[in-house]
């Protein structure tokens with residue numbers, strides 16, 4: 452069976468949730484080491500500082516952030532592994548901490564480190580896990596859904612890093628979760644294994660599973676996320692669809708200035724909507740919020756002069772550039 456087939460990711464048993472939102476987070480805070488006693492009250496360290504977001508049914512929502520931004524601290528609250536210091540979390544209409552027994556059978560969690568016994572085979576590992584999973588899928592189906600059928604009787608210690616991550620995913624999917632939490636699912640994988648995992652995740656989303664993904668890889672969020680939030684120092688620095696987050700940052704045009712021409716020979720840069728430029732040797736880089744206007748003006752100029760712009764590169768900001776600018780802006784704030 453393929454992971455994309457409808458019966459694995461689709462909504463499971465119905466619960467208290469009737470809204471379109473599967474996850475709702477309001478004013479969420481989490482502190483470590485705080486004590487509540489008045490006489491010796493200690494504030495502790497606040498890792499999550501009042502965040503709000505929601506995730507709709509069937510959406511793939513990515514939480515991005517630098518090291519220590521508060522991603523894991525947030526996701527643990529969604530998974531019901533800890534209680535918030537303040538604010539509210541609802542997953543499938545329930546408080547994931549106080550009503551964990553209600554939501555646990557309906558969520559799947561892929562942690563950063565699976566840590567299963569290395570002497571067992573994937574089949575044995577899944578069988579052991581199935582024993583404590585409500586409504587577990589057949590083991591062979593779970594193995595084939597992540598492409599591990601051929602490796603099902605090899606010891607875990609002999610699996611590659613990518614195969615182990617796929618076994619992690621198979622465990623998270625064993626109970627046919629409605630909501631899946633993926634904590635850095637491709638860290639340490641090579642490019643090919645990463646792309647294979649992306650295919651599996653896309654199939655799951657297409658089959659209706661709601662997915663919360665944390666990742667360091669901006670390209671991963673760009674490839675997979677319907678919406679994302681960038682966390683920085685426990686707060687949301689930017690949020691929305693990838694195109695929204697990227698659209699607030701300048702696009703780039705780069706080209707080699709033809710021999711015999713100088714920067715001053717170009718049309719006035721402000722008239723092209725250029726907001727910044729730099730040159731390295733003959734290479735010119737322009738920044739603009741009006742990519743079409745700037746590119747058109749430049750190309751018309753080149754055509755009129757009868758010259759070819761070698762090495763021409765015209766592109767919108769990438770998520771990585773937007774992310775770096777947001778982080779830099781916050782550091783300087």
Ligand SMILES: Nc1ncnc2c1ncn2[C@@H]1O[C@H](COP(=O)(O)OP(=O)(O)OP(=O)(O)O)[C@@H](O)[C@H]1O
Nearest residue numbers: 483484496498516517518519520521522523524525
């Ligand atoms: N148990 C803890 N006690 C005290 N501080 C903690 C604890 N766990 C995390 N922190 C701190 O809270 C902050 C947020 O950590 P968190 O692990 O949530 O970040 P993250 O975004 O997941 O980082 P990474 O990408 O490195 O995994 C960090 O400064 C971290 O040192």
